[in-house]
Amino acid sequence: MSKKTVFITGGAGFIGLHVVRLLLEKDYQVRIFDNMSRGDRERIDELVKTGNVELVEQDVRYGGAVHAAMKGCESVIHLAAVSINKSQADPYESIDINVVGNNNVFAAAADHGVRRIVFASSASVYGDPKKLPMHEDDELSPLTPYCIAKRTGEDLLGFYQRSKGLNWVALRFFNVYGPGQKPTAYYTSVINHFVKRLKTGQPPIIDGKGEQSMDFIHVHDIARSVVAALESEQGNVPVNIGTGIDTTVASLAEILIKAVGVDVEPQFNPREVLVSRRAADITRAKEVLGWEPTITVGDGMTDLIKSEIG
Known part of the structure; x- marks a missing residue:
């Protein structure tokens, strides 16, 4: 049986590299889709040499590139995003990457009929919480373009679930x-x-x-949550990932x-x-x-x- 291929945007970044390591340990093939603006080139070159990782150096803003690169992938992990700081300094780029980019990845996943897409959402969708601990059903009140885009991403996943049967899990990462x-x-x-x-x-x-x-949640535990979300039986829900x-x-x-x-x-x-x-x-x-x-x-x-x- 051929290895299952996971398509991972932002796979050359901080969280992405930790996720890729765990995927390889579980015997997946990995196709990284990353524009390498912040990616670790040296580490990616090492991973590509193993024969179990390939790099598509492209940008999520280009829907055609996303669609073509995702062909043949069994599941998708979407991590690529512009940071909170940058989203406030340049809302235009933030919306372009974090909203248009999200839609390109989700639409391609729906078109290709992938088994599951895992989306890196954020605890910032809650805004300033009215109570602790913060629960997934609490009111959402995102405050910056980054946070707004994460919430929009979750809403778009719901749209593609209803219209095309896309199966998803949105992980609301804490700190x-x-x-x-x-x-x-x-x-x-x-x-x-x-x-x-x-x-x-x-x-x-x-x-x-x-x-x-x-x-504060350690990146190793974050990576574990991504793989768990990829493999869980239940889907179509947002899930908090923190320590509590x-x-x-x-x-x-x-x-x-x-x-x-x-x-x-x-x-x-x-x-x-x-x-x-x-x-x-x-x-x-x-x-x-x-x-x-x-x-x-x-x-x-x-x-x-x-x-x-x-």
């Missing part, structure tokens, strides 16, 4: 971190800021009381101080801060995907520091 992530990434800027200071023996500086929180724990910025500073091993106390910069909190209800992930996180924030952050400091 992803891990080795190999770009320092400019939206959710990791606070980690990088703290670590830079700690490496030189300086205390981390926290705005306000450090009460704002995030649900809201880690405050003050707690994060303590974790990183311990991981770096310096004897400092965080400094607080007293000023008004909009306190937003994040924590996922991951009941559906357990029930639908049979998935739950395996890496605690403490362990994950410690490993991240070790990989950076060596």
Whole structure:
């Protein structure tokens, strides 16, 4: 029996490379579709040499290219997107890639009759939550072009499900971190800021009381959720992917101080801060995907520091 081929957009990026590694371990063939604007060329060249990975260097904005490249693929993972930061600086490009690109991938998947498409959505579709933990059935109130595009992506999946029978799972990723992530990434800027200071023996500086929180989820667990969504029996639902724990910025500073091993106390910069909190209800992930996180924030952050400091 020939190996099943998975089509993965953005497969050369931070999350994509972790997903590809797991797919290869499970004996899939992988076809990466990536414009390589942020992709890891060296790593992709190594993977292509294995004979189990091919690279189509193209852009999701070109529907014909997406359609042609997807031919013969059994399932699809759609990760390609413009980041939150960039979406606010350039809404035009964001809408082009994150909405038109989404539609091109979903339409091609529907036309080719793929078994399942997994879409990287985002916890940002909720906006500022009214309660914790955040549940998939809560009100959605996306605030930036990136977040709006993620919600639109989920709505488009529903359209292609109704009109052409497309089977999908949308994973609402919470605050992803891990080795190999770009320092400019939206959710990791606070980690990088703290670590830079700690490496030189300086205390981390926290705005306000450090009460704002995030649900930090390690990229390895994110990759596991993508493969679980690809293989799960149930589909046509959005699913939260987080730890279910809201880690405050003050707690994060303590974790990183311990991981770096310096004897400092965080400094607080007293000023008004909009306190937003994040924590996922991951009941559906357990029930639908049979998935739950395996890496605690403490362990994950410690490993991240070790990989950076060596």
